[in-house]
Amino acid sequence: MREKRIRIGIFVGAVILGAVAMYFILTSPLFSKLFEDNIVYQDTVIDKNGLSTAVNKVYDAVVLIQNYNQNQLSSSGTGFVYKKENDKGYILTNYHVVADSSDIRITLSNDEEVKATYVGGDQYLDLAVVTIPADKVLKVAEIGSSEDSNIGDTVFTVGSPLGYDYRGTVTSGILSGKDRIVEVAVGNSSTEDYAMKVLQTDAAINPGNSGGPLLNINGEVIGINSMKLVQDEIEGMGFAIPIEYAMAHIEEIESGEAIVRPMLGISLINVSNTTALYQYGFDVGDATEGVVVADITANTGASKSDLKKGDIITKLDGEKVSSIAYLRYELFKHNVGDKVTITYLRNGKERTTTITLTAQTD
Numbered sequence: 001m002r003e004k005r006i007r008i009g010i011f012v013g014a015v016i017l018g019a020v021a022m023y024f025i026l027t028s029p030l031f032s033k034l035f036e037d038n039i040v041y042q043d044t045v046i047d048k049n050g051l052s053t054a055v056n057k058v059y060d061a062v063v064l065i066q067n068y069n070q071n072q073l074s075s076s077g078t079g080f081v082y083k084k085e086n087d088k089g090y091i092l093t094n095y096h097v098v099a100d101s102s103d104i105r106i107t108l109s110n111d112e113e114v115k116a117t118y119v120g121g122d123q124y125l126d127l128a129v130v131t132i133p134a135d136k137v138l139k140v141a142e143i144g145s146s147e148d149s150n151i152g153d154t155v156f157t158v159g160s161p162l163g164y165d166y167r168g169t170v171t172s173g174i175l176s177g178k179d180r181i182v183e184v185a186v187g188n189s190s191t192e193d194y195a196m197k198v199l200q201t202d203a204a205i206n207p208g209n210s211g212g213p214l215l216n217i218n219g220e221v222i223g224i225n226s227m228k229l230v231q232d233e234i235e236g237m238g239f240a241i242p243i244e245y246a247m248a249h250i251e252e253i254e255s256g257e258a259i260v261r262p263m264l265g266i267s268l269i270n271v272s273n274t275t276a277l278y279q280y281g282f283d284v285g286d287a288t289e290g291v292v293v294a295d296i297t298a299n300t301g302a303s304k305s306d307l308k309k310g311d312i313i314t315k316l317d318g319e320k321v322s323s324i325a326y327l328r329y330e331l332f333k334h335n336v337g338d339k340v341t342i343t344y345l346r347n348g349k350e351r352t353t354t355i356t357l358t359a360q361t362d
Helices: 002-026 029-036 052-061 243-255 274-280 324-331
Strands: 039-041 044-046 062-069 072-085 088-093 103-107 113-122 127-133 154-159 169-184 194-201 213-216 220-228 238-242 266-270 291-296 312-316 339-346 349-356
Touching: 052 062, 052 072, 052 154, 052 213, 062 088, 072 154, 072 220, 088 243, 103 127, 113 243, 127 243, 154 220, 169 324, 194 220, 194 324, 220 243, 238 243, 266 274, 266 324, 274 291, 312 324
Parallel strands: none
Antiparallel strands: 039 044, 062 072, 062 103, 072 088, 088 127, 103 113, 113 127, 154 169, 154 213, 169 194, 194 238, 213 220, 220 238, 266 291, 291 312, 312 339, 339 349
């Protein structure tokens, strides 16, 4: 009995001592300091105040871009400084943000306005570069990796939705998807001309956010905000060009020279475009997807292949092409001079032919 009381006494004493020790630990300045600062875990910043540390890291690198024609504001968007070299600061944005502009003005995070110079861009990439004097650069954004990001990761944007009044707006969400393929119109086209592989996010992306950075929790750029789906029944579906895709073409864009792309040498009509098919007199039978060869250009790869008017192209190098946009997506993975295998239907029978790609002309 006496031994049992001793054991109970020892247990109670240990509990009391543990509680006292925990009290002093929790109330110590050292413990408080641990939670005042940000905690770094496996190279990821966890900020008790949300994303403020990551936002501060990139905020001054993001700029408002405004386009003027004949001294009239025609459009606005967002961009970010990705490089400072020699006497210039280089800003990356969407091509559609600065296309057809005669006067580009940049508003920095300190509200200073600076004139920018257009360097180069490409409408299919939807990327463009402009420069400002290096001494005007407040900060350079750090480039991250979308490939290392995972679905469900926290992401955020900094941009200028609706223009000047809401410049520097921060929105956050998650990375909702990767490797999404979306069809987009190029220039003033009313049809989907091209397909892009993009990142999907539910972070709010509104008119004016185009060209701004999509960032991970460390404040590193993993994408360039480009578009969102706008339908009454859709909410929270924005898309961004992966940063790796942009950086792979950045030297070409900085050169200011047009990017030379390959072509098959044919005019095409979507199988789904019943009006155009009727006008040209093409019968696609039971086909519901693919592109119809409407015409073949002389002295091109297609003119030297087995293709004829009315053939329905269904695959390029084994990859399905359901529309002109998807055909261009697969085609532009190749270079001038490459040989590609075209799968097509003629009179309901599947055939293949090989085409040597030639340079695209205006």
